[in-house]
Amino acid sequence: MNIYKTTFLIIFYYLLNLSFTTPLRAQPATIAGDFPDPTVIRANGQYYAVGTSSEWAPHFPIYTSKNLLDWQQVGFVFSSAPEWTASSFWAPEYFYHKGTYYLYYSAKRKDDGVSCIGVATSRYPDRDFVDQGIVVAYGTESIDAFVVREDNQLYMTWKAYGLDTRPIELVGAKLSDDGLKLEGEPFSLLQDTARVGIEGQSFIKHNGYYYMFYSAGACCGVSCDYHVQAVRSKSVMGPYERVGTDFLLSENENWKCMGHGTFVHNPEKELYYLLHAYNKVGGVYTGREGLLAKLQWTNKDEPRFDLVEHKDVPQRHDPSFDLIATGQYKPFWQWDFQYAAPSFTTSDEGLRLSGTTKRNNKLGVALTKRPTQLAYTLGTEIDLLGSSNTATKGLILYGDHERAIGLSVTGKKIQLWTMAPNNRTMIAEQELPADYKKLALKITIAPSLECRAFFGQSDYWIPIESPNGPVSIEGIAPWDRSPRPGLFFNGETTESALFTRFYIDTKPAGG
Known part of the structure; x- marks a missing residue:
């Protein structure tokens, strides 16, 4: 692919991402996000x-x-x-x-x-x-x-x-x-x-x-x-x-x-x-x-x-934060306890995630947060040198252990995939650049339920192109609760992944 085509694609995905991540808004909730039977x-x-x-x-x-x-x-x-x-x-x-x-x-x-x-x-x-x-x-x-x-x-x-x-x-x-x-x-x-x-x-x-x-x-x-x-x-x-x-x-x-x-x-x-x-x-x-x-x-x-209308509720924006043990931010992680047992610690290095799966879970471990809006950008940064090379680590949109969308890295491969009952499907794959010591991953979710994936370093993003167009999150919501965005890990009990940043951003964002 020549440099002009590459530049065009990057600009195209930037403008496209900017448009579809502009959030639609309902009247603000009193307690936003999945909070039934209060x-x-x-x-x-x-x-x-x-x-x-x-x-x-x-x-x-x-x-x-x-x-x-x-x-x-x-x-x-x-x-x-x-x-x-x-x-x-x-x-x-x-x-x-x-x-x-x-x-x-x-x-x-x-x-x-x-x-x-x-x-x-x-x-x-x-x-x-x-x-x-x-x-x-x-x-x-x-x-x-x-x-x-x-x-x-x-x-x-x-x-x-x-x-x-x-x-x-x-x-x-x-x-x-x-x-x-x-x-x-x-x-x-x-x-x-x-x-x-x-x-x-x-x-x-x-x-x-x-x-x-x-x-x-x-x-x-x-x-x-x-x-x-x-x-x-x-x-x-x-x-x-x-x-x-x-x-x-x-x-x-x-x-x-x-x-x-x-x-x-x-x-x-x-x-x-x-x-x-x-x-x-x-x-x-x-x-x-x-x-x-x-x-x-x-x-x-x-x-x-x-x-009761609460018109003065500000736009909810969960900014990027470092995953270090500062005590200044409590993310209140949650996980599907029937199917996974995550193990995670924070230190001045970041958040180290591992864990085990239960029952018939072929997916892995998802450490998640509640979304408060339909459209948002989900992102993380992984310390590759501090993580197990053969473990799979990255981002996930988790409905349950049989319904999910993930963006992860294993070895030298960056992969976008979906999970359906009894079927994990690879959507797209990209070679990890040889000089990367840290890897940033990002998924943007549009009001149309379409999502797109990117990887990069700092603010330089490269799209992971799906041959059949954008992936949809339609159908991954369990009947009684909302899907959750979060961090993902799948590996041996002796392996782990080190994450240094995580964010769920609801403001309009570029690609």
Whole structure:
């Protein structure tokens, strides 16, 4: 290839990359990125929120805010899975009682795969949670815990499935004063007689009534139709009557499939509802994000919601940073704990990544972060001299262990590849320049879901040309969570890769 053609291609890819990485934007989320089934509590003059983590470890991310609008992650509830659990870490729920913070959650039991409700406790809302085991095991699925108090009696409520031939049901039972076990027989709150799916209930008391808000429809995926409804009763145990419109929260011009939230008071005693929804730009690729709605009442004591707009949220931009142990940045990495066990350390050299795979994982180890937008640039720099030559290392867009897109280097080969069930496909390959001691890799994702790959040094980028055009990330999103960008490693247990930079950049970028 002559120098004029090479120069033309570099300029062409620069302009093309500049255009397709300009991000489309929906109305800003309250908590951006994949944060389903949020629970919220006010304590110590601020707010705390925890969301579903599904199959990502560590489990249940914790966020804090001083105003319900600006949130920052501070940690996770569990650094490792409680002994009784296997998978499906869903629907956490805060409860504060007699000086103790309770975090109820759903997970599949290791022995039989049945979804149960467990609980962890702490003196603090954001750390030091200790698992106390299973509280609810009922039917073939018990999820979506919510504790409500009537006078001096606590009640556990949850969604039950697999009760003989009955439909999905919201049920309740008396809860012991220590919050750790049920007392007495469960009773029915509401049956899904329409068989559309009901779940995610939460309660408030207003003018002598217990109002139960719940979500109906399909929660997840491109065909979701989630929405919020309400019923009320003079007693927690019912009977309940419908109140308000059929779609208290459902869809607007920016968001769809709204639901599964919990309430919190601000200092002025106003009630807010933290929920999740898919934005119409990112959809399943940014996942169910956190939204905030204010609860209002009509003169007939019927509820309605007003979504809170946060117009001053700045464009989220995760700048390039050095992967060294400065303590100034906490990336809060996550990984698919069912299929990989990463091992990583940071030092003044960078981040050293290795690890092992589990079960039938033929892909490798992915160390990932949540995306907050559909279009972004993902990049890293690898210290080749500090890394094992025969190990595969680079970048990944990870859906699960069977669906991914990667850009990596092994030996003297830079490779762009895709992973589909039982099939890893090489898309393009480039020879590693002989004089490279460090290698920069970059993947750009467009709003059209197309992505392109580049390698280079410093700010000099060379495109890796796919013979069949851009690769698409379409289809790599699991049904209940968004794909994750991150670092990738595949090698022997004695091997490792040394990364010196990593970034997810949402501002327009050049090639």
